Amino acid sequence: MAHLLNAESVTVVHGSRTLLDAVSLGLDDGDRIGVVGRNGEGKSTLLRVLARLQEPDGGRVTTGREVRLxxxxxxxxxxxxxxxRQAVMGDMAPHEWAGDAKVRDVLGGLLGGLEAPFVGGLDAQFGRLSGGQRRRVGLAALLISDDDLVMLDEPTNHLDVEGVAWLAQHLNQRWPAGRGGLLVVTHDRWFLDAVCGSIWEVHDGVVDSYEGGYAAYVLTRAERARVAAVTEERRQNTLRKELAWLRRGPPARTSKPQFRIDAAESLIADEPPPRDQMNLAKMATARLGKDVVDLEDVTVTVGSGDEAKTLLEHVTWxxxxxDRIGVVGVNGSGKTTLMKxxxxxxxxxxxxxxxxxxxxxxxAVILSQDVRELDAVADQKVQEAVEKVKGTVRIGGKDVTAGQLLERLGFTKDKIWTRVSDLSGGERRRLQLLRLLMSEPNVLLLDEPTNDLDTDTLAAIEDTLDEWPGTLIVVSHDRYLLERICDKQVALLGDGQIRDLPGGVEEYLKLRAQQEQTGVSSPTSTISEETTPVATAADTRAARKEMARIERQISKLASREEKLHAQMAEKATDHAAISKLDAELREVTAEKDALEEAWLEAAELAG
Structure with missing residues (x-):
């Protein structure tokens, strides 16, 4: 295995703060590493130092001979x-890049093919593109090259759900097994699970390494916290809660060999589901009544004449x-219009x-993508800006003060007395959400809420929203967030309809692939009172009963496993008994694995 990069005792000091304190690490051929950490901890700095674009204040960075980065x-x-065209293909002749399958794949995945959909297509001037379009062009220019080591700093920003899925697939297939290196800073937790084989967490001047993707990282981190008897009770509880949710999650996440949930059963055995849905629905009904928002035979057309475009056509919703609903959709399909x-x-x-x-x-209130609304309180301290809305708010049946909520969402005691104008983008985003929650709305609309937020902050926000009794509508490209805080998802495919997604984002991607192949979208699962099949509810109930039955069987097998382990410990010197017990243990484990697969299949049907 070739050595791609090595850092020895690297130290970086920024002002009076040490971002990296004598950090030593290495990256080999075949490594796929995700970098996480709170905003401002030094993730991007680490990448720049490893790329040798920034000289460290101490230590050194070396790369392997002839490594292309x-x-x-x-x-x-x-x-x-x-x-x-020039930015992406450089001096390549047209016949050269047009005939290259890899270039065509990158152009199709990021820029919409040889005829890019934005004004001017491939002949558009780079400087005139939107921020999201420039981001895609920069990523395309990088990915058509043959680099041995690729470093990506927040590559999923400005990508939609399909773009993120394409990028994950591309990176997984980019190099042969055991070849190439990837180092990626991202807050997209689904992407971390889909692409990365290990995680580096940057915090307090050090870099901790974890085997596996994001799910395995949460597991190991929770276990380390338990072993070390960490006193940050709320932080540990949030980890346990997220870990329990991951255990109930889609098979793509929990079936990864690095993520052996058996090792964490003691941590999550008594952890309830993240939300008490019946209780929240009861409280929401008390606050809202039975009527929230109804779209009745709604048609929405924008523009006029030849430029007219129908975003919604005779939609009843x-x-x-x-209700906790996630909304995904193609660009220009009307997601933001629907929210407004x-x-x-x-x-x-x-x-x-x-x-x-x-x-x-x-x-109703909306968390928009524009944080300029905070300009009105730019000269105020953070806590003052929150208390100006309200001093306390009721969440989870308890009165929570502005200071407590600030602490819950990651504002330290020093930060709460910082002026709003001095906050980073991620901190402003958190403050924006806090001020909305303090106004005690009963309908909360979130438009791309994950922008500029780190994974710890996202987990804290999800934990807070779990206790929030109201109706939640979320537009996001973040698959993890949608699965975590929403109970159902819908899609806007650009055909004027809102489609139910019983299979979540995975079903959306299949519908989009079908749409691309046929040129039209599938008419199935359109939301309306007339087309919602009665059998779906019955199937869901049957699937949930099956899940409960399987869970009882798994529980019995788990107890049997414990007894077998205890018996094997007692008879450690009796080889014949050990052999017999081991055979029985293998049978129990195999049966338990089969039941877990059946549970996951039933869980997908239950939605």
């Missing part, structure tokens, strides 16, 4: 005067108290036909 940074580094129309108020889109009916007690 390519990197994507958060800031644009391409000439704004270039065309997209009823949203109830306590549901919110209502001055400037909200008005249906061309049909009507939007809101309950009388609805108090």
């Amino acid at each position: 390519g990197a994507l940074w958060q800031e644009d580094r391409l000439d704004p005067e270039m065309t997209v 009823r949203i109830g108290p306590g 129309m549901m919110l209502g108020g001055p400037g909200a889109p008005v249906p061309t036909a049909g009507r939007v009916k809101r309950g009388k007690t609805v108090q």
Whole structure:
């Protein structure tokens, strides 16, 4: 195995703070490493030092002979005067890149093919593109090259669900097994699970290494916290809660060989589901009544004449108290328009036909992608900006003060007395959400809420929203977030309809692939009172009964496993008895594995 990169006692000091303190690490051929950590801990600094773009204050970085290194940074580094074609293909002749399958795959996955969908296509000037388009072009320019080591700093920013899925597949297939190296800073936890074989966590000047993807990282971190008797009770409880949710999650996550959940059973044995759905629905109904937001035969058309585009066409959609719905969709399909129309108020889109009916007690707020609304409190301290909205808020049946909520979402005692104008992008995003929660809305709309947030902050926000009794609508490209905080997902495929996704984002990707192949979208699963099949509810109930039956069997087998282990410990010197017990243990383990697979299949049917 070739050695790609090595860091020896690397130290980086920024002002009075030591970001990296004598850090030593290495990266070999075949390594796929994800880098996580709180905002400001030094993740991007670590990448720049390893790429030898920044000299450390101490120590040194070496790379293997003839190692080709390519990197994507958060800031644009391409000439704004270039065309997209020049930025991506450079001096390659047209017949050369057009005939290269890898180049065509990258162009198709990131830029919509040889005829890019943005104005001007491949001949568009790079500097005139939007931030998201420039990001895609920069990533495409990197990925068509043949680098031995690729470093990516937040590559999923500005990518939609399909773009993230394509990037994960591309990176998994980019090099032969055991070849090439990947180092990626990202807050996208699904992406970490899909691509990475190990995790580096940057914190307090050190870099801790964990085997496996994000799920395995949460497991090992929770176990380390238990062994070390960590006193951060809330932090540990949040980890245990997330770990328990991961255990109940999709098979793609828990079936990874690195993520052996058996080792963590003692941590999560008594951990309840992340949300008490019936209790939350009951509280939401008390606050909202039975009517929240209803779209009744709604049609929405934007533009006029030849430029007219129908975003929604005769859509009926009823949203109830306590509903938690994730929304995914293609760019330009009307996700943001839908959110604003549901919110209502001055400037909200008005249906061309049909009507939007809101309950009388609805108090809706939206977490938009624009943090400029904080400019009005820029000169205030963080805690003052929150208390200006309200001093306490009731969450999970308890009164929570502004200071407690700030602490829960990662604001240290020093930070709460910082001026709002001095906050980072991620900190402003957290403050924006905090101020919304303090206003005690009963309908919360989140438009791409994960931007600029680290994985710990996302976990803390999810933990807080678990106790929030209201109706939640989330537009996001973050698959992990959608699965974690939403009970169902819907899709806008650009055909004017809202489609139910019983299979979640995975079903959305299949629908999109079918749409690309046929040129039209599948008519199945369209949301309306007329097309929701009665059998679906019956199938769901049957699947949940099957899950309960299987869980009882698994519990019995787990008890049998414990007894067998105890018997083997007692008879450690009796080889004949050990052999017999071991054979029985293998049978029990095999039966338990088969039941777990059956449980996962039933869980997918249950939704």
